[in-house]
Amino acid sequence: MTARARLALALPLxxxxxxxxxxxxxxxxxxxxxxxxxxNIGANVPELHQIRxxxxxxxxxxxxxxxxxxxxxxxxxxxxxxxxxxxxxxxGLLDLILYGLDANQIMVARGNGQTTIAVNKSVYTTIxxxxxxxxGC
Amino acid sequence: xxxxxxxxxxxxxAVASAGPHDAAGDDPKAKVQAQxxxxxxxxxxxxxxxxxxxxxFGAAYRIFPSPKLWFNIGQANRDLGRPVxxxxxxxxxxxxxxxxxxxxxxxxxxxxxxxxKKLGRIEVNCATDGxxxxxxxxxxxxxxxxEMAWTTPGxxxxxxxxxxxxxxxxxxxxxxxxxxxxxxxxxxxNLQAPNPGxxxxxxxxxxxxxxxxxxxxxxxxWFWVGTGVVIGAGVAAAxxxxxxxxxxxxxxxxxxxxxGAQRAF
Numbered sequence: 162m163t164a165r166a167r168l169a170l171a172l173p174l175x176x177x178x179x180x181x182x183x184x185x186x187x188x189x190x191x192x193x194x195x196x197x198x199x200x201n202i203g204a205n206v207p208e209l210h211q212i213r214x215x216x217x218x219x220x221x222x223x224x225x226x227x228x229x230x231x232x233x234x235x236x237x238x239x240x241x242x243x244x245x246x247x248x249x250x251x252x253g254l255l256d257l258i259l260y261g262l263d264a265n266q267i268m269v270a271r272g273n274g275q276t277t278i279a280v281n282k283s284v285y286t287t288i289x290x291x292x293x294x295x296x297g298c
Numbered sequence: 299x300x301x302x303x304x305x306x307x308x309x310x311x312a313v314a315s316a317g318p319h320d321a322a323g324d325d326p327k328a329k330v331q332a333q334x335x336x337x338x339x340x341x342x343x344x345x346x347x348x349x350x351x352x353x354x355f356g357a358a359y360r361i362f363p364s365p366k367l368w369f370n371i372g373q374a375n376r377d378l379g380r381p382v383x384x385x386x387x388x389x390x391x392x393x394x395x396x397x398x399x400x401x402x403x404x405x406x407x408x409x410x411x412x413x414x415k416k417l418g419r420i421e422v423n424c425a426t427d428g429x430x431x432x433x434x435x436x437x438x439x440x441x442x443x444x445e446m447a448w449t450t451p452g453x454x455x456x457x458x459x460x461x462x463x464x465x466x467x468x469x470x471x472x473x474x475x476x477x478x479x480x481x482x483x484x485x486x487x488n489l490q491a492p493n494p495g496x497x498x499x500x501x502x503x504x505x506x507x508x509x510x511x512x513x514x515x516x517x518x519x520w521f522w523v524g525t526g527v528v529i530g531a532g533v534a535a536a537x538x539x540x541x542x543x544x545x546x547x548x549x550x551x552x553x554x555x556x557x558g559a560q561r562a563f
Contacts, residue, residue: 197553199452203379216562225562237557240452244552244559251563254435271349272379276435283553285455285469286434291378294347 194247195283196255196276202239203291206270209237209261213268216245218278220253233266244283252278260298261290268298325362332362339370348377365394369406381413385448388413418472419446420456426484429460446477456480462487 200212210233216225229243247255254277261270270290278284339354352374359367372387388410392403422431422443429441433454438447441458451474459465463484470478515521552559 193551195552195559197555200557201379201450201452204377206379212557218563221563223563227560227562229557229560231558231560241557242553242555243557244555246552246559246561247563274434274436279467284435285453287450287452287454289379289381289450291348291380292346294342294349295345296347296350 192249192281194249194251194278194280196245196247196257196278197283197285198243198245198257198259198274199285199287200237200239200241200243200259200272201287201289202237202261202270203272203289205292206261206290207263207292209270209290210234210264211262211266212237212241212243213260213262214243214245215258215260217256218247218251218253219256221251223251233262233264237261247278249281252280254278257286257288259288259290269293271298328362332358332364335361336367336370339374343370343374343377348374352378365391366398366402368395369398369402372406372409376409376413381417382448382450385410385413385417414448416451416474417448418451418474419477420449420454420470420472421446421477421479422456422458423479423481424458424466424484426460426463429458429463429484432457432459458482458484460484 198214202209212229214225214227214229216227217223218225225245227245245255254275256273256275258271258273260268263269269292271293272288272290274286274288276284276286335354335358339351339358342348342354343351352371355367355370355374359371368387368391372384372391375381375384375387388406391398391406392410395403398406420433422441424441427441431438431440431443431447433447433449433456435455435457441460449472451472453469453471455467455469457465457467458480463486466482466484468480468482470480472478
C-alpha cells in the first residue's frame with residue numbers, strides 16, 4: 162500500500178469514528194471556570210445547615226448570591242466543599258463572603274476570602290467561618 | 299487568656315515613646331487616636347465581637363504601628379477561627395515586640411504553639427529569586443521565602459510567578475503538623491524573531507528544528523504515530539461516552555463537592 166493510499170484510508174476512518182453514536186452522543190461539556198471552596202468551621206460556631214455565598218466580581222462589576230445546598234439540609238461539617246461555576250468570559254479577582262445559616266435561616270457565622278479566577282480551570286481556596294458577634298453578621 | 303489580652307491592650311501608651319519600631323512614636327495625635335481605637339477594640343473583644351475588635355486593632359496599627367498590637371490582632375484572629383492569620387500575628391509579635399511583658403510573650407508563645415499543631419506548612423523551593431508566591435490567590439511573599447508558610451490542612455493552590463518566566467501553578471495537599479515542599483523551576487519566556495527558514499514565531503525556550511528535508515508530511519513517522527493516537531483516543535472516547543450515557547452529568551469536569559455546585563455571573 163502506498164503512502165497516499167494509507168492517508169486516503171486513515172482520514173475517512175477518523176470521520177467515521179466521529180460520527181459513531183449519532184444522536185446518542187451527549188453534548189460537549191461546557192467550558193467554564195470553577196472556584197472550589199473548602200469551608201472550615203471555626204470554634205464556637207453553632208450548627209450550620211446552609212451556606213450563603215456572596216460573590217463579587219470586581220472586573221465585571223457583578224454580584225452573585227448563592228446557597229449551598231440550595232435548600233437547608235442536615236448539619237454541615239467543617240471541611241465541606243462547594244463549587245462556583247463561572248462562564249469562561251469572566252476573569253479577575255473574586256471577592257467572597259460566606260455566611261453560615263442555622264436551622265432557622267439566621268446568619269450565625271461569617272468568613273471571607275479572595276481568589277483569582279483561572280479561566281477554564283479549577284482554583285481551590287479555603288475559607289474559615291467564625292461566629293458572628295453580638296452586633297450580628 | 300483574657301487577662302493576657304488586657305495586659306497587651308493597655309501597653310500602647312508606654313510603647314509609644316519606647317519602641318524603635320514605632321514609626322509614629324513622635325506623633326501624640328496619632329497615639330491618642332490609636333489608643334481610642336485600641337480601647338474600642340478591647341471593649342468589642344470583651345463582649346465577644348471579635349470581627350469588630352480585629353477591625354479596630356488593625357486601624358490602630360495603621361495609625362500607630364506598635365508591634366505589641368500584633369498580640370491583640372493575633373488573639374482576635376484566633377477567636378475568629380483564622381488560625382493562619384493568628385499565627386502570623388503572634389510570630390510577628392514575638393519577633394518585633396522585644397520589650398513586651400514576659401507574661402504576654404508567654405501567652406503569645408503558647409497560643410502560637412497550640413495553633414501550629416493544627417496547621418501545616420508549605421515550603422517553596424525555586425531557584426529564581428524575586429518570584430511572587432501566592433497560596434489560594436493570596437500573596438504570601440516572594441522567593442526566596444525565608445520561612446515556610448503556615449496554612450490550614452487540605453488542598454491548596456500554590457502559584458509562583460515572575461515577569462519574563464512562565465508561571466508555575468501547583469496543587470498541594472497539606473497535612474497538619476507536616477511540611478509540604480513545592481519544588482518549581484521557572485522557565486524563561488523567549489520571544490524569538492521569525493526564522494526565515496522555519497517561517498514561524500516561537501514562544502518558549504526551545505528553538506525550532508530546522509526544516510532539513512522536504513519530505514511530504516505523510517512520509518514522516520510521527521504523522522502515522524499521531525494518526526494512530528488520534529484514532530485510538532477517538533475509539534476510547536466513543537466507548538466511554540456510550541458507556542457513561544446513563545449517568546452523565548451536565549456539569550462535566552466540575553470537581554466533586556459535598557455541598558454541590560452552582561452557576562454564577
